[in-house]
Amino acid sequence: xxxxxxxxxxxxxxxxxxxxxxxxxxxxxxxxxxxxxxxxxxxxxxxxxxxxxxxxxxxxxxxxxxxxxxxxxxxxxxxxxxxxxxxxxxxxxxxxxxxxxxxxxxxxxxxxxxxxxxxxxxxxxxxxxxxxxxxxxxxxxxxxxxxxxxxxxxxxxxxxxxxxxxxxxxxxxxxxxxxxxxxxxxxxxxxxxxxxxxxxxxxxxxxxxxxxxxxxxxxxxxxxxxxxxxxxxxxxxxxxxxxxxxxxxxxxxxxxxxxxxxxxxxxxxxxxxxxxxxxxxxxxxxxxxxxxxxxxxxxxxxxxxxxxxx
Amino acid sequence: xxxxxxxxxxxxxxxxxxxxxxxxxxxxxxxxxxxxxxxxxxxxxxxxxxxxxxxxxxxxxxxxxxxxxxxxxxxxxxxxxxxxxxxxxxxxxxxxxxxxxxxxxxxxxxxxxxxxxxxxxxxxxxxxxxxxxxxxxxxxxxxxxxxxxxxxxxxxxxxxxxxxxxxxxxxxxxxxxxxxxxxxxxxxxxxxxxxxxxxxxxxxxxxxxxxxxxxxxxxxxxxxxxxxxxxxxxxxxxxxxxxxxxxxxxxxxxxxxxxxxxxxxxxxxxxxxxxxxxxxxxxxxxxxxxxxxxxxxxxxxxxxxxxxxxxxxxxxxxxxxxxxxxx
Numbered sequence: 205x206x207x208x209x210x211x212x213x214x215x216x217x218x219x220x221x222x223x224x225x226x227x228x229x230x231x232x233x234x235x236x237x238x239x240x241x242x243x244x245x246x247x248x249x250x251x252x253x254x255x256x257x258x259x260x261x262x263x264x265x266x267x268x269x270x271x272x273x274x275x276x277x278x279x280x281x282x283x284x285x286x287x288x289x290x291x292x293x294x295x296x297x298x299x300x301x302x303x304x305x306x307x308x309x310x311x312x313x314x315x316x317x318x319x320x321x322x323x324x325x326x327x328x329x330x331x332x333x334x335x336x337x338x339x340x341x342x343x344x345x346x347x348x349x350x351x352x353x354x355x356x357x358x359x360x361x362x363x364x365x366x367x368x369x370x371x372x373x374x375x376x377x378x379x380x381x382x383x384x385x386x387x388x389x390x391x392x393x394x395x396x397x398x399x400x401x402x403x404x405x406x407x408x409x410x411x412x413x414x415x416x417x418x419x420x421x422x423x424x425x426x427x428x429x430x431x432x433x434x435x436x437x438x439x440x441x442x443x444x445x446x447x448x449x450x451x452x453x454x455x456x457x458x459x460x461x462x463x464x465x466x467x468x469x470x471x472x473x474x475x476x477x478x479x480x481x482x483x484x485x486x487x488x489x490x491x492x493x494x495x496x497x498x499x500x501x502x503x504x505x506x507x508x509x510x511x512x513x514x
Numbered sequence: 515x516x517x518x519x520x521x522x523x524x525x526x527x528x529x530x531x532x533x534x535x536x537x538x539x540x541x542x543x544x545x546x547x548x549x550x551x552x553x554x555x556x557x558x559x560x561x562x563x564x565x566x567x568x569x570x571x572x573x574x575x576x577x578x579x580x581x582x583x584x585x586x587x588x589x590x591x592x593x594x595x596x597x598x599x600x601x602x603x604x605x606x607x608x609x610x611x612x613x614x615x616x617x618x619x620x621x622x623x624x625x626x627x628x629x630x631x632x633x634x635x636x637x638x639x640x641x642x643x644x645x646x647x648x649x650x651x652x653x654x655x656x657x658x659x660x661x662x663x664x665x666x667x668x669x670x671x672x673x674x675x676x677x678x679x680x681x682x683x684x685x686x687x688x689x690x691x692x693x694x695x696x697x698x699x700x701x702x703x704x705x706x707x708x709x710x711x712x713x714x715x716x717x718x719x720x721x722x723x724x725x726x727x728x729x730x731x732x733x734x735x736x737x738x739x740x741x742x743x744x745x746x747x748x749x750x751x752x753x754x755x756x757x758x759x760x761x762x763x764x765x766x767x768x769x770x771x772x773x774x775x776x777x778x779x780x781x782x783x784x785x786x787x788x789x790x791x792x793x794x795x796x797x798x799x800x801x802x803x804x805x806x807x808x809x810x811x812x813x814x815x816x817x818x819x820x821x822x823x824x825x826x827x828x829x830x831x832x833x834x835x836x837x838x839x840x841x
Contacts, residue, residue: 223727228752232720239716265713324582327553338556338840340768357752428715428744430769430840434554437583438710438717475717479724485705486679492708 208466215477224480231357237472238365243420245372246413248447248464254389254456255311260417262322264436267421269330272339272431282347293418301407326433338432352426361423372461390457446471544802546576547598550609556840557787564791572799588612599623605798610636617643629801633794635683647807649793651815657687661694664760669734672702675742679706684738691736723749734760740767747778766839775824782819788837789814
């Protein structure tokens, strides 16, 4: 939270002239934060349980091109296509979870494999069916309202993000399932010994992660009126980075949805603020890295302070 | 003694069969390898379609060798050239996107006796790397022509948006654009989109919007991809500067064509990748079979699509999807 305010103030000052601290400027970073935040929440939960999901990028891309081809080339009803997209997401999550749990292979590898398999399939099928990997979409007002409407320049994605954060917080801190997630990530064998269905927990979290990736794919497809099989690859690492900034430990067992929420804010503010500040964009990645490091260090310093005053 | 005679007869038979097989081996179809860009980038879909169509028309098979992502593009493409040369094709068609690293490998292939045709990327150095023919375009010139168009329309502060930083062709294009705007009495600069966000429409939108907000004097944008052009149009709208900024783009998509038709964008440059692929493969076939190649480079691009032609191109694309970009 401190890091988020620090980063925001930094850019508020540097980018004042460009209107960063305006309704539109705020909408700009909110939109960016919301999109990464939606999927980072689920990825963060999965990381708390001790697993990684690197297939979210392909789910986003595959969803968007599936939706686009279905509505644009085959004139199908958008709601049916939506159902198909979410089914695809659920199946991907199930496959990821089942393979990871049954074979005990590192989820890093399993989901990397499904990432490549899924994007290869998406590219191959879309090219086979329509000779292109990118396409416009056709929607109905209902679909637009749900996934692409705006208030000013802020997207409805922000509402989805806030709603999912609330749900995640409630689930993690107020339900037995939440306890199971922490237990699974903290010490899996002890958790299993205590009767926690760790396999079930992981599979559910994998499915949830893929579903949020599908949601993001649909939101982007509807908002930008086009699907592209290559969309989303950037989120594969951006989502875990946001979770780590938000305090989720890479080793599992510790973290909170609120932390991930603020992590998304930091990420959105930095990514967008750099452009508003008018700095030479070649240095963008350097600034991003430096500011991310500063944000994480600040976070861990304050956490140590808070924990030591036990 | 008898066994030896039988053996001798057997060998003679084998020799006869082999001898009769040789003439048909000489009549075998040419083995062509094409190394070019990845299909996740909209430009290369039509390019490969062009090569596929040419191959079908000529009745020949070829191999299209490419990378799967942009994570390590320079090293991956160089490795692909190496692998292609190792397979000793009859002709090698290469898009020389990174002359510094790919150039030496191409030169090696050419020196080992494989005829090389440079297609699309690498116009500046196609003869130096040992290429025997070239089909494609001159990026610097395309950028300059784009800048010229905008400058004549009154643009004094231009912005070139490059979504693949480090790609020499796109950088040359932005350089040409900037020089042309400056020659017209204005100034211009380049901005880049981080590589991992190239395909993220949200970040593209916010980045261009931010750049417009940071520099309110900008009155001309030249974006090097269809996603970027659409983001630029929307960014100009959201920044409240509709009508005050001229937008031009590279690579065709239906939405960009509609924007040009409706006056929201000034022009879109069609690099006509389909022609690159078609002529590249045809030239390879003709070299392999008849040892004939064009004497001068063939420029398949650019074709500037302006407001008047946009609707016609939209109609053509609807009937023939995949020949010219995204539908």
